[in-house]
Amino acid sequence: MKAYLDCYPCFFVQTLNTMRLITSDEQEIWKVLRAVSSFLPELSFDSTPPEIGREIYRIISDMTGVKDPYRDIKKRCTKQALSLYPNIKEKVRKAENSLLTAVKAAVAGNIIDFGAQAEFDIKKDLDRILNQDFAVSDFERFARMVKKSRKTVYLADNAGETVFDRILIEEMAVPVIYAVRDKPVINDAVTEDAVEAGIDKVAQVISSGSDAPGTIMDYCRDDFIDIFKSADLIISKGQGNYEALSEVQRPIFFLLKSKCPVIAKDIGVPEGSIILMGQKKNTGHMI
């Protein structure tokens, strides 16, 4: 999905949010805002939000020397999510349709996002989403594909959300390769975050090679691309992965909450919807 014009103000909001984690020095923040502002005109009109996000985080990292401004927040989110784990596991176990409840738990975890949404309440939103209907649901097809999948790739999104992904992976009970970002970008999960969430106990954790806040094929490692191409089921979590892969023709299921008006419009659902959407056949380009 290419960036909409409405994404541009948001890039500045994201720059501000990240810079305020690094410093309270307004002059320093102003310098970085200026650098981001100078950089944006160089963009192609067809750039995707994660491509742009990647460049913005590179600018921030280069100018401040801070490589992982969300490190503490990521650790805290994972810890908080782990404290909710037993309770959600119990809900999944008792549910009429355990896989469906696990899918909803995984999408509920997608509220943990410092890119699209700086404020959230994991516990409150979790309960709400478990009782929310999908605005787009390809659940029956998803459930059938899970049953027969021999090679499932699960594209991680944010740290903390990883704990909720673990619950879905445990419920799917098939071999899963869990792909995380190569380097820290916003609060997206890297290997360390996946391990802290205990994903390594239930799946093989690998880096996709992408250091953008989305699995952009051009930035991925060759070994990951081979795995991606040969997977018979790909679960893509979150907005960033949707933005990166919405036009890639593979057996992808996009699992996300539409947290901003742009994504909601692109998918054709109200803001705040939860979505489990299988990639349509003949959409975009085969890789």
Place this chain on the structure above:
Amino acid sequence: MKAYLDCYPCFFVQTLNTMRLITSDEQEIWKVLRAVSSFLPELSFDSTPPEIGREIYRIISDMTGVKDPYRDIKKRCTKQALSLYPNIKEKVRKAENSLLTAVKAAVAGNIIDFGAQAEFDIKKDLDRILNQDFAVSDFERFARMVKKSRKTVYLADNAGETVFDRILIEEMAVPVIYAVRDKPVINDAVTEDAVEAGIDKVAQVISSGSDAPGTIMDYCRDDFIDIFKSADLIISKGQGNYEALSEVQRPIFFLLKSKCPVIAKDIGVPEGSIILMGQKKNTGHMI
């Protein structure tokens, strides 16, 4: 008031909103967004929002050739406000304190703003504001100064809002000089808009000389500055005039609704508050 860092994303929102009035050609909008993005790094850290707004509207005007993109909207707003005029006049007449109700009507008119707030409902907000308490009120002092004022300058804000200003001017019943923008900028009132609202029947309408969305002294005409300096009461309507004059030491009363978090924070009130605030003595510089 210098621009806060949080103003920067909003400059892009304002650019988008204005460009969408001019064209639906996304490539053309993108070109202007890029130009605005290239321009912002040239700004001084101490620029005020109306100084920056002025430059953005200059860029839009230069690049598109459209000098007054809000012309139709301004006419429509004035017409709608005029249709509400008899009803509000009646409310003011019947009120226990007619001057206070007229002040509230004038601030209610301040909801008509395509800069800070693209969506509003004049009729609904009007009723609410007439029953809303001021978050900051120097009304008693204001009422005393109105009584003895021999030279009152009223700094206009938006077209349509002008009709509500007229109601306050009629109620004050003192000679008023009503200063509008020199050239169209956003939906700010120019002479034509003031005349359409009938202000010329109750006050002397002049141009301040400023073509920024705020009465910035550096851009004002000398004859206006003489009038401004010699006025014994200045009523400053709206956010833009507040941003331009918050540090100017004159007998100014700022009359506005705090429509964005930045202004609300600067004044120290919740967003959505209505304010009648006399300029504090020894604030900023005497002009």
